Amino acid sequence: MNTVMGKYDFAQVYADHKELVWKLVCRYAAAPPDREDLFQEVFFKIHRALPRFRGESKLDTWIYRLTVNTAIDHLKKQRRYDGLRRVLEGFGLVKAETPDLPADEAVWRPLEKLNPRQRAILLMADVEEKKLEEIARTLDIPLGTVKSNLSRAREIVRKELKDNG
Amino acid sequence: MVDYNGYIRELKKGGAGADFERMRSLIEARVSRRRSRSRAALAGALAVLLLMVAAYYYSPALQAGNNDILMSFVFDQESVDGPLMDYVLERNGTF
Numbered sequence: 001m002n003t004v005m006g007k008y009d010f011a012q013v014y015a016d017h018k019e020l021v022w023k024l025v026c027r028y029a030a031a032p033p034d035r036e037d038l039f040q041e042v043f044f045k046i047h048r049a050l051p052r053f054r055g056e057s058k059l060d061t062w063i064y065r066l067t068v069n070t071a072i073d074h075l076k077k078q079r080r081y082d083g084l085r086r087v088l089e090g091f092g093l094v095k096a097e098t099p100d101l102p103a104d105e106a107v108w109r110p111l112e113k114l115n116p117r118q119r120a121i122l123l124m125a126d127v128e129e130k131k132l133e134e135i136a137r138t139l140d141i142p143l144g145t146v147k148s149n150l151s152r153a154r155e156i157v158r159k160e161l162k163d164n165g
Numbered sequence: 166m167v168d169y170n171g172y173i174r175e176l177k178k179g180g181a182g183a184d185f186e187r188m189r190s191l192i193e194a195r196v197s198r199r200r201s202r203s204r205a206a207l208a209g210a211l212a213v214l215l216l217m218v219a220a221y222y223y224s225p226a227l228q229a230g231n232n233d234i235l236m237s238f239v240f241d242q243e244s245v246d247g248p249l250m251d252y253v254l255e256r257n258g259t260f
Contacts, residue, residue, distance in 0.1 A: 014189060014192075018183075018185050018189075022183050022185075026181070027176065032181070035183075036183075036188060036191075039183070039188055040188060040191055040192050040195065043188075043192045044192060044195055044196065044199075047192070047196055107172075107175050107176065110172065111176075123176070126173050126176075127173060127176045127177055154169065157169065157172065158169050161168070161169060161172055
């Protein structure tokens with residue numbers, strides 16, 4: 001994988017950013033197989049998009065944005081899949097699936113109550129301590145949307161902690 | 166994990182370690198599969214293009230005309246008739 005793409009060598013990009021991507025991935029996906037799938041998807045996208053990266057932003061910023069947006073897409077797909085699966089389980093067409101969750105499952109329960117965008121905004125704002133303007137740029141949404149989603153996400157998590165914490 | 170700030174501290178702890186070498190191999194395999202698929206798609210598109218060109222030049226419905234070498238044989242056999250054609254068609258001719 002010593003592909004040199006423009007001025008970037010993919011192997012070097014992988015070596016330099018694998019830990020950052022893994023750390024982010026672990027905040028968006030709970031189950032170990034999901035984390036690995038998401039990690040691979042991110043680097044596959046990096047491999048495809050790296051030749052077109054023109055250096056308008058820092059490489060770290062570009063990879064961060066790509067990871068977060070891929071994670072949101074992954075969560076959306078997961079929600080659609082879970083919804084469909086629940087319907088099929090309701091009709092007895094498929095067996096109930098036992099989710100492969102990590103040992104710290106309790107940590108994930110409040111996050112599961114958030115939609116993908118709310119989860120991303122809460123993680124970026126409160127866990128990664130990013131500025132709201134930066135979050136708006138990363139997700140390509142208005143600042144007002146970031147603020148309203150963050151406020152709603154905090155409210156949901158607080159309620160979940162109060163009820164089940 | 167009672168209050169919100171405590172919960173955020175839990176989230177900050179991060180995830181378990183990963184086998185980066187194994188995942189790198191899986192990414193390499195996926196990249197390689199994509200390249201093979203791209204090559205196959207390119208070869209397929211080229212083959213379709215060649216078939217379309219061939220069909221255009223040789224299909225009577227699209228390009229029938231007595232000026233074509235092939236069509237002149239079909240429509241104007243006399244022009245190539247002679248001892249050679251007698252021999253080919255076994256019409257008691259000698260060559």
